[in-house]
Amino acid sequence: MHMRLLIVEDEKRLALSLAKGLTAEGFAVDVAHDGREGLHRATEGAYDLVILDIMLPGLNGYRVCAALRAAGHDVPILMLTAKDGEYDEAEGLDTGADDYLTKPFSYVVLVARVRALLRRRPRPGASPVHVHGELKVDTAARRVFLAGDEVTLTAKEFAVLEQLVVRPGEVVSKAEILEHVWDFAYEGDPNIVEVYVSALRRKLRPGLIRTVRGAGYRLEAER
Ligand code: CA
Numbered sequence: 001m002h003m004r005l006l007i008v009e010d011e012k013r014l015a016l017s018l019a020k021g022l023t024a025e026g027f028a029v030d031v032a033h034d035g036r037e038g039l040h041r042a043t044e045g046a047y048d049l050v051i052l053d054i055m056l057p058g059l060n061g062y063r064v065c066a067a068l069r070a071a072g073h074d075v076p077i078l079m080l081t082a083k084d085g086e087y088d089e090a091e092g093l094d095t096g097a098d099d100y101l102t103k104p105f106s107y108v109v110l111v112a113r114v115r116a117l118l119r120r121r122p123r124p125g126a127s128p129v130h131v132h133g134e135l136k137v138d139t140a141a142r143r144v145f146l147a148g149d150e151v152t153l154t155a156k157e158f159a160v161l162e163q164l165v166v167r168p169g170e171v172v173s174k175a176e177i178l179e180h181v182w183d184f185a186y187e188g189d190p191n192i193v194e195v196y197v198s199a200l201r202r203k204l205r206p207g208l209i210r211t212v213r214g215a216g217y218r219l220e221a222e223r
Contacts, residue, residue, distance in 0.1 A: 007032070021111070025111060038056070050075055050078070065077055099113055137162065172218070173215060
């Protein structure tokens, strides 16, 4: 399957080297060098993924992302940020970005993140609403209900739950959750996942997420 990527990046050398590398990986790649052109191309073209720099002339990455989402485009968006701290993760998630990467990043990490995003993209026509017993998770509206009552989760808690709910009954490893929810190159304590799982158990239901020793977590089937 031929995947089409759009790179929106004003640093021309970086944009071209990414385009060259991703083309060699078998992707079809287009490049835009400013925010307005990027928004136009992302709106017109059928892309499978957009790599979007934040600091762009014309229209910044947050605004491009928000405009795409407001227009109903659900293309996965990987945001690039110049340096740690400049990017506000909450703001990025609010505008609808799917993931972000801090510059300078290794090319290998970028490709892994692109592939991960393409893998987790829902199939066309797949419902964004996952119902699991009394738990209902709407991954499009990012809302969670338990027995009909809405449960408020933080962005990270939601992201962890999402990893489990899209694969009900399967064991999802801590490493997979880390890779999807935290920075791929996250070097902190992997037990951070446990902290969020504990919070989910408290907010939802203790027995809902089962720890499978040495393997990961599983969303339990409800009787
Ligand atoms: Ca830039």
